[in-house]
Amino acid sequence: MSANVGTRLSTATPYIKDLNVQIRKGEMKIPQFQRPFVWGDDQAIALLDSVANNYPLGSLLLWRTSDKLATERNIGEFVLPQTDDMSPTDYVLDGQQRLTVLYSAVGADPDAPGFSASYDLEKERFTSTRSAVVGLHMFPMRWLYQTTKLLNFRTALQTHPNAAKLQERFDGLVEVFTGYQIPVVTLKDLTVEEVCPIFERINSSGTALSIFDLMVAATWSKRFDLNETVEEIAEALKPKNYGEISGTRVLKCLAAVRSDSTSRERILALRQLREKPADMDGLVEKTKRAILRAVDQLITDFKLYSMDFLPYEAHLIILTYIYANNPTLNAGQLRRVRQWFWRTSFSERYRGAPDDFVTRDLAAIQRFVLEGDVPAEAYGAVPDTATLKGMIFRKNNSRSRAFSLALAKQNPRNLTNGNSIDTAIALSIYNKKQFHHIFPEAFLRKTKPEVERNYVLNFCMLAASENNLISDADPQVYLPQVISDLGTDAAPVFKSNLMPKPQDFDYSTASLESFIDARVGIVQAAIESLCTGLH
Known part of the structure; x- marks a missing residue:
């Protein structure tokens, strides 16, 4: 992380209640690029058990920015309030599953939907309220910050045959939950370009996050949704039985067609079209037509019926670039496309190739295809015996x-x-x-x-x-x-x-x-x- 980014990073250890207040006010949100809440009851109960035992839960990573990202997903099943466009928002980059459990278990209204749990003071364990166990010894965790309900529960507990022991356990439970603090790292006012490399390295959930996920949110508007663009292209490919095309590949194709480059910077620059929906629509349509022409040739000339057999994604990107600029090719030009494809595949030209290498090949291969400016051998030789x-x-x-x-x-x-x-x-x-x-x-x-x-x-x-x-x-x-x-x-x-x-x-x-x-x-x-x- 650069020194400049480091100066805009803050750390804090708020209480669970403080985090839940932020969520309830709509000051903390789950950006659209995050996966949905997927934890089951067993995982949620294990998290509550960790808090009860004062085990560390790991830190949360937030991104505070005034830029508005797509946040169509709420916290679990809870609808969050709208906030004005001027107020900064803390977007959750890492920790969504943990935050959702804590809000659902101890921050939500008692009758709200979603995961809820009770603590069995006799057996000293948490259970999901779906198990429908009731009794004086079962404390509903959503009452934790409901003062009247909490005091009434403690009073009623006095009638239990083992009241003294259970009240001691209950007080310990309340003390640890109300005093539990969670480390939070907040990235403040970073641009998408600065956040992207940090974001791509997050993998604590076991799910790798990509530049595509971030760009879905960064380019989203009521007029444009990158997810819908990818689905639209995939739908257009369905009659060809070609399988799915990844969002990241679509992004690289869009950047290549617009900027003659597949670099991260050019991909991130697509955000500029967020405020120019007509230009974005035009770019998407042009790229979609070019991808379809590229796929047609991959099927016809190379028997390539699925992305599973594409030697390199550079082949699709470069072909898309060529067809975006040249909707039709003559017989000689098609022959040179075939020469380039087979030679680069067997010579492993794009093996481990960085984006700047592919970027240089965009114009070079186009010239070769259109004009035959260099011998075909320049793009690779047949493997020796x-x-x-x-x-x-x-x-x-x-x-x-x-x-x-x-x-x-x-x-x-x-x-x-x-x-x-x-x-x-x-x-x-x-x-x-x-x-x-x-x-x-x-x-x-x-x-x-x-x-x-x-x-x-x-x-x-x-x-x-x-x-x-x-x-x-x-x-x-x-x-x-x-x-x-x-x-x-x-x-x-x-x-x-x-x-x-x-x-x-x-x-x-x-x-x-x-x-x-x-x-x-x-x-x-x-x-x-x-x-x-x-x-």
């Missing part, structure tokens, strides 16, 4: 995804029966059962447990039902049987899977090593062909 042989198949690896797409481009057929594989289904969502270890994993685990089983070159596509049939079969047995069953179809079926043709390779004596040696040249040639951009 050693690299291909060493590649491991992993879901989140760009080369594995690119290899899956390269297989789909061959219009593969099931090894077992020669039927065409529906690549739209196989690549609609990552499903390991749609990919087959040619030398089965279970077989290798039994016979050669020390051997790497997940080489990319040990995979092909296979319908899940057929995959299950092969199971842990010996490849020296099942592959010759498959060849026999396919008859004259064997050669084209194996070719469609980028596997050596039966007449060129003896599968009855093959080892995993000899198979990979025989297959690597075939796969390399297929990748070289794709990198020409002609297919």
Whole structure:
């Protein structure tokens, strides 16, 4: 944290009652980017138990600002009062679940909805009032700050057979709750730009918070809701069965189209359009059309039916940028898009690439696509033999995804029966059962447990039902049987899977090593062909 930010940070230890008063007055609010209240009764009771035992609950983090953020969500089930636009508001960045429990349990009106609890003075434990246990020994925690109800309860407790002991416990309970203080860190009058890096590092709830979550609130107005924009784009993609597009990717696409950049600063600058709804609407519509054109090409040219198989998000962002500026491309330009896509995927150009690298590529790739100003080789080479042989198949690896797409481009057929594989289904969502270890994993685990089983070159596509049939079969047995069953179809079926043709390779004596040696040249040639951009 910079020294400048540090001077606008304050710490305090208010009592629970003081925090509840702030909430009741509407001075403390839950911003829209926070997830809903999700704690169950057991978690809430455990929190109350921690207070009763004087255990620390951890600090709360608030952001005090006069900027009004979207706060459509209240505290749990409680509707909070409206405040004027001039009054500063404390937005809860971290601690929503704890605050909600404390307000609901001891700050809300006795008859209000939401979680409420009683303390069993006999058993010395909290229970949810949903359990409907009543009696002289059960103290409703919402009476804690209701002076009359609290005194009446204590008076009635005198009629209990064990009154002295229970009154002692009751006084101790009231003392610890009314005297309990919670550390609060308040960030005062920081801009969104200053709060963002702090906000993104908050992870105490186990849920990573992103720049998108913050921008939902920072750009919100009665005319514009970023969440609705993302939903609108997702809805437009539904007919293509393309799956969901993340909010952060949409933000980067919006920033790229508006500012030729995907940097944090340019994303945060989208806030400026909050007061220009017509400009924001125009940007959203332009970006949405460009995303749809980009997706159309990803499906048509690359068999990319789901974001699960997108090698890098930079591919979508750059394609969106190109189509936002150039709604149509000619045959030569489309060929260069294909060259760029395959070469950058297999060369891992965008692996770990920072935003400024992608930003520089926006204009550079556009020039290449439109004019062919540099050789295609500038964007990556075909992997050499050693690299291909060493590649491991992993879901989140760009080369594995690119290899899956390269297989789909061959219009593969099931090894077992020669039927065409529906690549739209196989690549609609990552499903390991749609990919087959040619030398089965279970077989290798039994016979050669020390051997790497997940080489990319040990995979092909296979319908899940057929995959299950092969199971842990010996490849020296099942592959010759498959060849026999396919008859004259064997050669084209194996070719469609980028596997050596039966007449060129003896599968009855093959080892995993000899198979990979025989297959690597075939796969390399297929990748070289794709990198020409002609297919």
